[in-house]
Amino acid sequence: MPRTGELLIVTPHPSGQLPADVLRDMLGDDAFDTPRREAFLRRLFLDGDPYTDLLFSVPGARHAQAPWSRFAADLNRDRDDRDDNGVLKVMGFDRAPLYPAGWTPGEATRETRLRRIWDPFDAQLSTELRGAALMIVGHSMAPTGPALGNDTGTPRPAICLMPGTPAQPTFPHALWSELQRACQDAFAPIIDASPDPRVTIGEPWATDTLSRTHRERSGVPAFGIEFNASLYLQGGQPIDPAIRALNAAFGVFAHAALNLLR
Numbered sequence: 001m002p003r004t005g006e007l008l009i010v011t012p013h014p015s016g017q018l019p020a021d022v023l024r025d026m027l028g029d030d031a032f033d034t035p036r037r038e039a040f041l042r043r044l045f046l047d048g049d050p051y052t053d054l055l056f057s058v059p060g061a062r063h064a065q066a067p068w069s070r071f072a073a074d075l076n077r078d079r080d081d082r083d084d085n086g087v088l089k090v091m092g093f094d095r096a097p098l099y100p101a102g103w104t105p106g107e108a109t110r111e112t113r114l115r116r117i118w119d120p121f122d123a124q125l126s127t128e129l130r131g132a133a134l135m136i137v138g139h140s141m142a143p144t145g146p147a148l149g150n151d152t153g154t155p156r157p158a159i160c161l162m163p164g165t166p167a168q169p170t171f172p173h174a175l176w177s178e179l180q181r182a183c184q185d186a187f188a189p190i191i192d193a194s195p196d197p198r199v200t201i202g203e204p205w206a207t208d209t210l211s212r213t214h215r216e217r218s219g220v221p222a223f224g225i226e227f228n229a230s231l232y233l234q235g236g237q238p239i240d241p242a243i244r245a246l247n248a249a250f251g252v253f254a255h256a257a258l259n260l261l262r
Helices: 018-034 036-048 107-128 173-193 209-218 240-260
Strands: 007-011 062-065 134-141 159-162 200-201 220-229
Touching: 007 107, 007 240, 018 036, 062 107, 107 209, 134 209, 134 240, 159 173, 173 200, 173 240, 209 220
Parallel strands: 007 062, 007 134, 134 220, 159 200
Antiparallel strands: 159 220
8 A cells, every 4th residue: 555655745836935036037126125025926926826835735745845936937837838828927827917028038047047946846856756656736726717827717616636638647547536536525524615616627727737747757646636725715815724624635635546546
């Protein structure tokens, strides 16, 4: 039977922090204005996956937690993804620009930032996956699709599981129904009262990039999981009892998912 220590939990977007040079690229002299700087960083934190480091923490498991905001470099994107919502983003999910008008990352800036932020995290995952039996990538999602995305304005389910596609599964396709059932059972007391208590597979996303990339590279089964942020945030503020309850339920679910692979 797989052990907890064979479980790798990855949280690529919990941080709202930026390296000082990236912050100054974005804010210019306003980086030295404390109220403006703190308001900007708070916006980035909430536009990431806030508190997922706590939500997906399981004692005894391996963890890989990103130290910088996804807006410094998005670790859940391919290194060569040059889309507006790619690895180096130029706008937030509300389509508001992150940089002064006309700023774009030159090739030297791009490569320097990726070498400093993206490459070490990629290498860390490769190391942590040695001897692992399962990787779970933890995310949170806005209650409705944002302006920057494919489901703008669409209400989202309580939880989305992302095990790949039937043609390219990152977690064994034959186990998807059992995985979904285990998730529904673990989280039922929390999500039953939510506006949309469903646990979906592939809605609104089928695959997260980290699961796909590292499943292909290592052979270790992997899947992503998204919590609807309305389950634990109200007006951008954390609901502590909800975070505690989600974390406890995730521990139950993570062990169940691991045991499916026995």
